[in-house]
Amino acid sequence: MRLLAEGLSARRGEDLIFNDISFALGAGEALVVTGPNGSGKSTLLRVLAGLLMAEKGRLKLENGPPEIRHPSELSHYLGHRNAMKRELTVAENLSFWKNFMGDSPGGSGRNLVEAVEAVGLRGIAHLPFGYLSAGQQRRMAMAKLIVAYRPIWILDEPTAALDAGADKLFAGLVNAHLDTGGIVIAATHQPLGLERARQLQMTGFVGIDGGLWHDA
Amino acid sequence: MRLLAEGLSARRGEDLIFNDISFALGAGEALVVTGPNGSGKSTLLRVLAGLLMAEKGRLKLENGPPEIRHPSELSHYLGHRNAMKRELTVAENLSFWKNFMGDSPGGSGRNLVEAVEAVGLRGIAHLPFGYLSAGQQRRMAMAKLIVAYRPIWILDEPTAALDAGADKLFAGLVNAHLDTGGIVIAATHQPLGLERARQLQMTGFVGIDGGLWHDA
Amino acid sequence: MIALFLRDLKLSIRAGGGAMIGVLFFMTVVAVIPFGVGPDLNLLARIGPAILWIGALLASLLGLDRLFQAEREDGSLDLMLMQETPLLVTVFVKCAAHWAATGLPLVIAAPLLGLFMNMDALAIGATMLTLLVGTPAITFIGAVGAAVAVSLPRGGLLVSILVLPLAIPVLIFGVSAVYAAIEDPAPFLPPLMILAAITLFFAVIGPVAAAAALRHASD
Amino acid sequence: MIALFLRDLKLSIRAGGGAMIGVLFFMTVVAVIPFGVGPDLNLLARIGPAILWIGALLASLLGLDRLFQAEREDGSLDLMLMQETPLLVTVFVKCAAHWAATGLPLVIAAPLLGLFMNMDALAIGATMLTLLVGTPAITFIGAVGAAVAVSLPRGGLLVSILVLPLAIPVLIFGVSAVYAAIEDPAPFLPPLMILAAITLFFAVIGPVAAAAALRHASD
Amino acid sequence: MMSHAAYVFASYGIATLTVAGLCLWVIADGRARQRELRELEASGVRRRSAEASTGEAR
C-alpha cells in the first residue's frame, strides 16, 4: 500500500495556507510534520483525513483495498480533542469506537484489556473518562488507535501532555504499527523518537494568490 | 512576600492523590512540579489556586497584603484551557480580563498592545480568538498573565502546543516576572528553561489510606 | 450502528437528561393552558388535541440543538465523518436514538395529559397514534437544523427557528387527523396517511440534508 | 463587573446570539399556535396570555443551560472563582446580562405578538407587565439549574427536574395575574405582588445557590 | 377610535422612518467598513503577490 499526495494546497476561510505539497509514503513509513505555530500543520492533517477539502491536488492510495473511496476510510485521526465522552467510562468509550469503526481489511483491532494495558493504564478502564488526568486522557485516546485496526494513522501533536515515560511508550506503539506495514503521519513540536521517519517542514504563510475579494 | 504550603494533601473523588507536601517560596523564586501522568500535578496546582479544597494542610501567605483571604486572590492560574472566548476578538478577551481581574496591590498590569507584543503576536489583537492556531491561542492566554498584575503565577503545562521559539519567549516572560519579585509555580513535562527554579517531583498515587469506604 | 444507538441512549439518560426534561416541559405546557382558558371542560376537550400536539412539538425541540454540537466539541464528529459507513446512516441512527429518548416518552405521557384535558378515550387514542407517527418527523427535520447550526457557538435557538416553519405541515396534519377521528363525518385515515408520508419523506430527506450540511461544516 | 456585563451582552449579540434569536423564536412559536388551534380569533384572544407566557418561558429556558457550562468548558469559570469579588456578585451580573439579552427583548416583543393573538390593549399591557416582572425569576431559577448542571461530573437529571418545577409557580402566577386584569372581578394586584415577591426571592436565593453549587462543582 | 387620516399618516410615517433607517444603516455600515480597511492598510497589512514558500519533503 502506498499513500500519495500530489500538489496539495488548502485554504482556511479564503486564504491559502499551504501550496503544492507532495509526498509518497509506502507501507512501514512515517512522516513527521514540523513547523512553527500557525504554519498549517493541523490544516494539512485535516486535509489528509478528508475533513477539509483540498483546494487543489489529489490524495491517492495505491494498492489499497479496491472498494475505498477516500484514504480517510482507512485512517485513524487523533486531533487536539480526544473524541471521548466525559460521562461514559473509558471502557464504554473504547468499546463504542471499536464497534462503530470496525476493522479495516488487512488487520484486526486488539481487545479492550490489551489496548488499555498497551498504553500503560491497566485497571482504570471502569472510570468515567472525565475523571482522568490530561495525560491519562490522551493515552486513552491512543488506545483508540489500536482497538480498531486502521493502516494509516494521522496524529496531531499526539504527545502533548504526555510524560517522558509515555513518550517512549507511544514511540513503541508507532513503531509496532510501522512494523506491521502501517503508515503514520504526525504533526509535532517535540521529537517523537521515531527513527525511520521522514520530515516535512512547513514554513507556513504561502501568502496570497490575490484573494477572492481583492484586485488580482 | 512568602508563600507557604504546609503538609498539603488532596483527594480526587475518594482517593488520596498526594500527601503531606510542604514548601516555601520567597519572592523571586520558582517551583517546577514534575512527575508522570496522573501523579497529581494538576491537582496540586488546583489546590494552590483555591479551586480544590485541600484534604489536610494549610496554604499561607506571609508578608502579603492584609485583606487577602486566600492566596488565590493574588494568583494567576493558567490551566489546560485558555479561558478565552472564541467569538470575541483577542483584544476584547484581554481587556475583559484586565478589567475583570484588576491589579493586585504592589504592581500594575501592562497595557494590551505591550502584552500582545510580549508574546510575539503583534498586530493580530483584533482577530477573533477562534481564528488562531493552537499555539497562537496558547500564547495569547499567556498575554493574559501580564495584562493584570498578580504576584503569583500558577501554570499548568504552559508550553504544551508551543513551538521552540515560543518556548524561549515564555522563559523570558517568567524570568522577568521573577525579577520583579514574583512567584511562579509550574507543572510541566518539558524543560522550561528556568535557571532559578526549584524542583518538586510528584511520585503519584500515594495510595491507599483505606479510602472512605474501606477499613483503615 | 447498534453501538451508536445504545451509546446515545445511555448518554441522554445519564447526562443532562434530554429524556426527562422533554416530558416535564410537555406537562408544564399542558398544565398551564387551563389557567388560560379557564375551567371550561368542553372547551378544554375541544382544544385538547391541538394543545397536546403543540406541547409535543415544542418539547421535542428542547435539546435538539446539541444533537451534533456535543459530538463536534469533543471531536467525535470528525471520526464519524471519516468512516466508511455513510454519514447518512450515522445521522439516521442518531435521530432514532434521540427520538427514542425524547419523543417516545412524550407519546407515552400523552394519554395522562389527555385525561387532564378532559379528552375522551377516542381522542386520546387518536392523539397518541398521531404523535407516534408524527414526532419522528420533527426529529428528522430538527436534525437538519442541528446540522446547519453545528458550528455555531450558541446555535441553540437558531435551530428551533429554522425548524419550526418546516414543522408546520406536521402539526397541521397531526391535529387535523385527530379532529377527523373525533368528528365522525370526516375520515381519519387520509390525514394520518399524509402524516405518515410526511414522516417517511423527512426520514429520507432529513438525514440526507443533515449529512450534507455536516460535511460542509467540517473545518 | 461592568466589564463582565458588557462581555456577556456582546457574546449574546455577536455569535449565534441569544438576543435576537430568542425573540425570533418567541415569534415563531406564537405564529405556529394558530396552525394548531385554528384561526378562531376569540379563542386565540382567550388563550393568548397563556401562549405568550409559555413562549417566553421556553425562549428563556432554551440556552440557559449553557450559562455556566460555556464558561467552564473554556476555563473562564476557574478564573472567576479565584477572584476577590464574591462569586455571588459574578453570578448575579451574569444573570442580569442574560436577562437583558434574552428576557428584555421578549418583553418588548410581547405587545406585537399580543396584537397577533387579537388580545386587547389591557390584556397586552398586563402581559407585558407580568413578563417584565416575572421573566427575571426564570433566569435566576435557571441559573441554579445551570450551576448544578456544571457541578455534576455526569450532568444529571437533577437540573431539569429542578428548574421546571420551580418555574411553574412563576408561570402560574404570571398567567393568572393577566387573567385577573382582564376579567374584572378578580383583583390584579395580589397575583402581581406575589409574582414580584417570587422574583425578588429568587434574585437572592438563585445567585446564592448557584454560587454555592459552582464552588462545589470546581474540581 | 382613531380617525382614518391618522392611520394614513401613521403608515406613511412608519414607512418614512423605516426607509430612512435602512438607508442610514447602509451608509453607516459602508463608512465603517471603509474605515476598517483604511486602518488595516495603515497598520501595514497588505496583500503581497504570492511568495512560493511551502513545506518540502526530505
Next chain:
Amino acid sequence: MSENSLAIRKFSDLANPTRFLALADRVLPWLAALTALFFVVGLWLSFTTEGDYQQGETVRIMYVHVPAAWLSMMCYSVMALAALGTLVWRHPLADVSSRAAAPIGACFTFLALVTGSLWGKPMWGAWWVWDARLTSVFVLFLMYLGLMALNRAMDDPARSSRVSAVLVLVGFVNIPIIKFSVEWWNTLHQPASVLRLDGPTIDPEFLRPLVVMAIAFTLLFFTLHIAAMRNEIWRRRVTSLRRLAARSAGREM
C-alpha cells in the same frame, strides 16, 4: 464541457468583485437621484389624488402597502436566484447578493405588515387575522430574520454560503403561497387587481400613483441592494486581510 467552463469563466470575469465595485461607484449616484425623483412625484400624486368612495382616505395606505408587499416578494425572489447562483455556478458574488438582500427584504416585509395592519384596523376591525396571506407574509418576515441571524452567526462565508443558499431555496415555496393564497383559500384580503393576466381591474385614478410608487420602491431596492453588496464586499476584504494578519503574525521572529 470545456466550452461551458469557459463561458462561466467569462461570466465570472465580468462580475468579479473589483469590477463590480467600480460599476457600483459609477451607477449608485444616478440610481439614488432617480429614486428620489420618483419618490417626490409618487408622494405628490398619492396625496393629491382623491380618496375612494368606499374606503375614504385610507386608500392612500395602498400606495405604500402594495409596493412594499410586492418588493418583499421580489426581494426574496432575487435571493432565491442568487442562491441558485451559489449552488449551481458557485459564483462568489451570488452569495454576497443574497446576504445583502436579506435585511432590505426584512424591512420591506415589515412595512407591508405594518401598513397592512394599519389598513386592516379600519377596514376589517382587527389589526391582525390569521388568514392565509397574512400568515404567509409573517412567515416570510420570520424567514428573513432567521436568515439574517444565520448569516450573522456564521462568520465564515466560505462555509455558510451553501447552507444558507439551501435554506433560501427551501423557503421559496412560501412565495407562491403568498401570491396565490387569496385565490386558493377564500380570505379577507383583497385578490390581485393589478398584477393579473387579464390586465388590471383597478381604477386608473388609483393606478397612476400606485405605479409611480411601485417604480420608486423598486429603484430604492436596487440602490440599497447595490450599496449593501458593496458593503459586503468590503466586509469580506476586511475579514480576509485580518486572517492574513493572523497568519503572518509571530513569523518575523
